[in-house]
Amino acid sequence: MENNVKVVGSYVILKGEVMFSNLKTPRGFKDEDKKSYDITLKIKEADVTEVTNAFDHLSDKAWDNQTKDLKPHKKKELTKAPPKYKDIVNEEDEPTGELRMTFTRPERLGAPQITNKAGEVLDREFLPRGSEVYVSISHREYNAVGKVGVSFTLDK
Numbered sequence: 001m002e003n004n005v006k007v008v009g010s011y012v013i014l015k016g017e018v019m020f021s022n023l024k025t026p027r028g029f030k031d032e033d034k035k036s037y038d039i040t041l042k043i044k045e046a047d048v049t050e051v052t053n054a055f056d057h058l059s060d061k062a063w064d065n066q067t068k069d070l071k072p073h074k075k076k077e078l079t080k081a082p083p084k085y086k087d088i089v090n091e092e093d094e095p096t097g098e099l100r101m102t103f104t105r106p107e108r109l110g111a112p113q114i115t116n117k118a119g120e121v122l123d124r125e126f127l128p129r130g131s132e133v134y135v136s137i138s139h140r141e142y143n144a145v146g147k148v149g150v151s152f153t154l155d156k
Helices: 045-067
Strands: 005-008 011-027 036-043 086-089 095-106 132-144 147-154
Touching (some): 005 045, 011 095, 045 095, 045 132, 045 147, 095 147
Antiparallel strands (some): 005 011, 011 036, 011 132, 036 095, 086 095, 132 147
């Protein structure tokens, strides 16, 4: 891990700044399977290249794995899913150079753990905006509805 992202097997450890967190109680529909915890992280401009390279590499690898055995006409029917990250824009709707990334975890899997730089588990009920945190995310490839990509879930 250079400083901000580490990919190990089917896991990603990502450093970011808390923009919004809903980790106290899951929110969503009444049905338990639809409720989830979530956190939105801001990736600082200096860290954007490292993070986008890691996530783009996972996306490219998913594309290669999911399309390697397909016939050319089937491959043409597929497109890459959009990236997990989104630009943060200012009041004039211009990109600031920073990214926003949101990750969720279904309630049925239990609450996620968020850590600080020292690896200490933080109180998920009080994560102030702007706090620097590390999140563990599991990832898996998918090929569905004409899209090939990678889905991410907050890990425990």
